[in-house]
Amino acid sequence: MDLLHLHSQYIDGSWREGNSTLKMENTNPYNGELLASYQAANVMDVDAAYQAAKKAQKSWEHVNPVAKRDIFDKVVNVIEKNHEAIVEVITKEIGGTRLKAEFEIGLVKNMLKESATFPLRMDGKILPSVTEGKENRVYRVPIGVVGVISPFNFPFFLSMKSVAPAIATGNGVVLKPHEHTVIAGGTMIAKIFEEAGLPEGVLNVVTTEISEIGDAFVEHPTPKSISFTGSTQVGRHIGSVAGRNLKEVHLELGGNSGLIVLEDADLDLAVSAAVFSRFTHQGQICMSANRLIVHEAIYDAFVERYVETVSGLTSGDPSDDATIIGPLINEKQVQTTAKLIEAGIAEGAEPLVKGKIRGNVVEPVVFGHVTSEMTVAKEEIFAPVVSIMKAKDDQEIMEIVNDSSYGLSGAVHTQDIERGTQLAKQMETGMIHINDGTINDEPNVAFGGMKNSGVGRLNGEWSIDAFTTTKWISIQHNRKQYPYS
Incomplete structure (x- = not known):
């Protein structure tokens, strides 16, 4: 055909x-x-x-x-x-x-x-x-x-x-x-x-x-x-x-989904889920995890593994089966992304990974030590750009994750399922996934968001x-x- x-x-x-x-x-x-x-x-x-x-x-x-x-x-x-x-x-x-x-x-x-x-x-x-x-x-x-x-x-x-x-x-x-x-x-x-x-x-x-x-x-x-x-x-x-x-x-x-990693999380699983949730289709998914909210006890260990994994992602021609990150849809989206990256750096976010921009291909960008006031944490970013945020306890985690005008998807990683469920109930978002990524859609389950x-x-x-x-x-x-x- x-x-x-x-x-x-x-x-x-x-x-x-x-x-x-x-x-x-x-x-x-x-x-x-x-x-x-x-x-x-x-x-x-x-x-x-x-x-x-x-x-x-x-x-x-x-x-x-x-x-x-x-x-x-x-x-x-x-x-x-x-x-x-x-x-x-x-x-x-x-x-x-x-x-x-x-x-x-x-x-x-x-x-x-x-x-x-x-x-x-x-x-x-x-x-x-x-x-x-x-x-x-x-x-x-x-x-x-x-x-x-x-x-x-x-x-x-x-x-x-x-x-x-x-x-x-x-x-x-x-x-x-x-x-x-x-x-x-x-x-x-x-x-x-x-x-x-x-x-x-x-x-x-x-x-x-x-x-x-x-x-x-x-x-x-x-x-x-x-x-x-x-x-x-x-x-x-x-x-x-x-x-x-x-x-x-x-x-x-739109969405500005938060993926939470608690101190008892399976780190390998959390890293894998967080990478998939941000970089699938170049981050051009409304459910993508824009913000990774990590407990301070494991922040350094998580960041090390996450950066190592992201640094190995291949970018380029989408017709090559080995490519993970292809192009953004058009030049306008690339220009918007470039301005958001510049704003993140200007506002004090630490670029742990800063890929190049080649045509419409934007290589991964990972910001560390991001705060809720920064533009990269507030805006929905339809690109392979992610913010990692540190939190000291469950209360601060909830304050950070709910400090958004969006409420589409989210995820919580923990070995304590009931703790994760209680946090999920407090999240002001329509869909939350325990020990999984933020990108989920099943044909028989209610799909939709809250707030904006x-x-x-x-x-x-x-x-x-x-x-x-x-x-x-x-x-x-x-x-x-x-x-x-």
Whole structure:
């Protein structure tokens, strides 16, 4: 399957170019190779996509649940048959390494397998009534049409995280991937579902710049729910626009996760988890461990092993299977990272490892003796840059870890599980993992953050709740007497 040369828009089962005069280019973030150029979508295309989804949803809702499930099984088969082609897209378009590509594809397949169960889980209830002779039925029904906006870092998975459950629960979907990852986050997904036999119009993809469509994607009257994954700044705006238009909104936003290492931790495990949690996909993951909070009793020993491990990580061409750290998505992200590194040094953070910047490849940077007031501790850093912070006891650890406007993920390393659990309960974050890394996502467990890290939960039954609504139908079996007629 040729996935790198698809047309830019997929609307009502038709592959086409957008109607905008804007010509967009899709390039390899590692070497600048032009992958594709295409005409962007405009407001007319967005409207056409939503109209197609609205029309198709009416019949898709009533397709037998087993038939829906079978399509999802076929989607998984299509992915497995085209595994290497998908790896190529993730490598060339996103700058993902082989490790990252395999990790992302695995997440996608698990999400699809979970979503395949949803059509048979659209259960309702029969409830008692305070009125004699009345029967209350509560039906679970699709919300209608869902608009999905996905990011550039894990676009295949983070698009599918909303697209698959929304379709499985009987909705029509319009997907707008990030402009830097239109294939992995958009057209590739449409092609896979098309190959699996999804009816035309159920899934539509529009690729464009926000400058071309403004708020039209969110403001359009058709979608009843908007699911967005991306930065907190953009999420605030989308939430505001959705609220004004009385739409449900699900926001998975930024993070500044803390990984705690207590004095009784398994050091080798803690170091391994901390390295994986920071440097996977160059640190371009919302759950990445930006801050490592280490008990003072083992601070020096931890830092020594951590620095030694990080210093051995390979950086460069993501198409080389030996590469661990590939490029950031674009030059803008590199410039932002360079300024944050300079700010860290200027504010007194100690650069224990200070890699070079080569093109869009940023080699690892490890700061020691970081305090909560420093910029590198406060900002979400979407790059292979990490801060190590020292704490004297559990109280100070909690003060440090909760001194953040974000609250997405976290981890605690200790041999005392109950102590770790009690600390986890005090952490102002949506997800905490004991003796593990901060990067975790399971298809049947609630995923989401607190504070500035988002609104709502996805996965499993929470995704069913997110993309459906309930309808109350009552039946009065006995003749009812009204008071004035």
